[in-house]
Amino acid sequence: MDVNKVLYISQEIAPYLPETPMAVLGRDLPQGILETGAEVRTFMPKYGSINERRNQLHEVIRLSGMNLIIDDTDHPLIIKVATLQPSRMQVYFIYNDDYFAHNLTKELETVSSPADNDERSIFFVRGVIETVRKLRWDPNIIHCNGWITALAPLYIRQNYNDDPSFRDAKIVYGLYDDDFEQPLDKRLWDKLQMDGIPADAIKGIKGKRVKHLALTKIALAHCDAVMQCSPNVSDDVLKLVKRSKLPFLPYQEPGPDLIKACHEFYQSL
Numbered sequence: 001m002d003v004n005k006v007l008y009i010s011q012e013i014a015p016y017l018p019e020t021p022m023a024v025l026g027r028d029l030p031q032g033i034l035e036t037g038a039e040v041r042t043f044m045p046k047y048g049s050i051n052e053r054r055n056q057l058h059e060v061i062r063l064s065g066m067n068l069i070i071d072d073t074d075h076p077l078i079i080k081v082a083t084l085q086p087s088r089m090q091v092y093f094i095y096n097d098d099y100f101a102h103n104l105t106k107e108l109e110t111v112s113s114p115a116d117n118d119e120r121s122i123f124f125v126r127g128v129i130e131t132v133r134k135l136r137w138d139p140n141i142i143h144c145n146g147w148i149t150a151l152a153p154l155y156i157r158q159n160y161n162d163d164p165s166f167r168d169a170k171i172v173y174g175l176y177d178d179d180f181e182q183p184l185d186k187r188l189w190d191k192l193q194m195d196g197i198p199a200d201a202i203k204g205i206k207g208k209r210v211k212h213l214a215l216t217k218i219a220l221a222h223c224d225a226v227m228q229c230s231p232n233v234s235d236d237v238l239k240l241v242k243r244s245k246l247p248f249l250p251y252q253e254p255g256p257d258l259i260k261a262c263h264e265f266y267q268s269l
Contacts, residue, residue, distance in 0.1 A: 001140060001170070001266070001267060001268075001269055002140065002267075003033070003036070003038050003140065003141055003263060003266040003267055004037075004038050004039060004140065005038065005039045005040075005041075005137065005138065005139040005140050005141070006030070006033050006038050006039070006040050006041075006139060006140075006141045006142075006143065006266070007040075007041050007042075007043075007128075007132060007137075007139035007141070007142045007143070007169075008026070008029070008030045008040065008041070008042040008043065008143050008145065009043050009125070009128050009142065009143070009144045009145065009149045009152050010022075010026040010042060010043065010044045010145040010146060010149070011026070011044065011045070011145055011146020011147065011148045011149060011178070012026050012044065012145075012146060013026035013027050013042065013044045013084075013091060014026065014027045015027070015055075016044070016050045016055055016082070016091070017047070017049065017050070017108075021176075021229075021230060021254075022145065022146060022176055022178065022229070022230075024254065025145070025174075025229055025254065026042075026044070026145055027084065028254065028258075028259075029143075029258070029259065029262060030042045030089060031084070031087045031089055032256075032258075032259030032262075032263075033259065033262070033263060033266075034087055034089055035087075035259075036259075036263050040089060041090070041092065041132070041135070041137060041139070042089065042090070042091045042092065043091075043092045043093075043094060043128045043131070044091065044092075044093060044094070045093065045094055045095075045099075045100060045109075045120075045124050045148065046078075046080055046093035046094060046095035046100055047100055047101070047105070047108050047109060048100055048101025048102065048103060048104060048105035048109060049101075049104060049105050049106065049107070049108060050093070051104060052080070055082050056082055056083070057080045057081065057082045057093060058080060058081065058082075059078060059079065059080050060079045060080065060081050060092075062134075063079040063092075063131055063134055063135070064076075064077060064078045064079045065077070066130055068096075068123055068126050068127065068130070069194075070119050070122050070123060070126075070191060070194075070195075071119065071187075071190075071191050071194065072194070075096050075098050075099070075123055076096060077094070077095075077096060077123075077127050077130065077131075078094075078095040078096060079092060079093070079094065079095070079127075079131055080092070080093040080095055081093065092128075092131060094123070094124050094127035094128060094131075096123060096127075098116075098123075099116060099119065099120045099123050099124075100120075110148065110180070114180065114181070114182040115182070115185070117148075117180065117182070117184055117185075118184040118185045118187075118188040118191065118210070119185075119191065120148065121147075121148045121149075121150070121151050121184075122151060122191065122192075122195070124148055124149070125148075125149065125151045125152045125155055126155065126195075128152065129152070129155060129156065129160060129166075132165050132166075133160075133163065133165050136165070137165060138164055138165045138166070138168065138169070139165075139166075139169050140168060140169055140170065141169065141170055141172060141266050141269070142156065142166075142169050142170070142171045142172070143171075143172045143174060143227075144171065144172070144173050144174060144219070144223070145174040145176070145229065146174070146176060146178055147176075147178050147179075147180060147212060147215055147216070149173075149219075150173070150215045150216060150218060150219040151192075151215075151218070151219075152171075152219075153171045153173060153218075153219050153221075153222035153223040154192075154197065154201065154202070154218050154219070154221075154222045155195075155197070156169070156171060156222070157171075157222040158196075158197050158198060158201055158222070159195065159196055159197065170224040170225065170266075170269040171222070171223040171224050171225075172223065172224065172225045172226070172227055172265075172266070172269075173219045173220065173223040173225075173226050173227070174226075174227050174228075174229040175216075175226060175227065175228050175229055175230065175233045175237055175238075175241070176229050176230040176233065177230040177231075177232040177233055177234070178212075178230075179212040179234070180212055183209035183210055183211045184209065184210035184211075184215065185209070185210075186207055186208055186209045186210070188205060188210050189202055189205050189206045189207065189208075201218075201221070201222075202218060204217065204218075205218070213234075213236055213237065213240070216237055216240060217240055220240055220241065220244050220246065221244075223246065224246065224247070224269060225246055225247040225248070225249070225265070225269055226241050226244070226246050226247070226248050226249070227248075227249040227262065227265065228248070228249065228250050228251040229251070230251065231251050233251075247265070247268065247269065249261065249262065249265045
């Protein structure tokens, strides 16, 4: 397929966060694909640890203001944007002060407030989807990076599959060594049901605290391809991938060869 519009939904992007392998790939992969001539949009959460002044973030009024209802509670969606130099790639930030701190913090909210991680993930994923729809932009590749994005394939395929922005897109899910210590709230099933997600799509998590493996299983059931983005992905996750029989790009060392391999992988879908 032609790869001319690529949406990246990322858990971490450098230099807005410290240079972990995930954050570096969250920066380098979109920039590399941008250099192939593709149009790129990149989204990440606006964590409290991100210094808005230093990184020159500003709110996009025309994209902000929507209320997202999660578990019968309204949460205003705020969209901020910054330009990544030297590529001049725009990075969009999803923000709400119920889920992301207003003041500078040392730890990511996913670590300091893990009890909210289920709703934090829902808010982030739905915020990205609604913003892309507002932009009237129709990516042909959607690449999800990090466990906080794992619900994106579920929402897109179950609630937005016929939407013009997403109906022709192929979804790639990136695998990392990013297990979380505290399982997600056992009411996640109920909250997803309130959003119109069919019960049979999430039957494996009903009434259960949701662990990393179960969340990954949901993502794999709704994506079109898988990319291993870390050398240390757990054997249990890799077994899920093998059973899924999805197109799979094995781990690539960072560098130009990774960009080339990923671009060719996109084209093969």
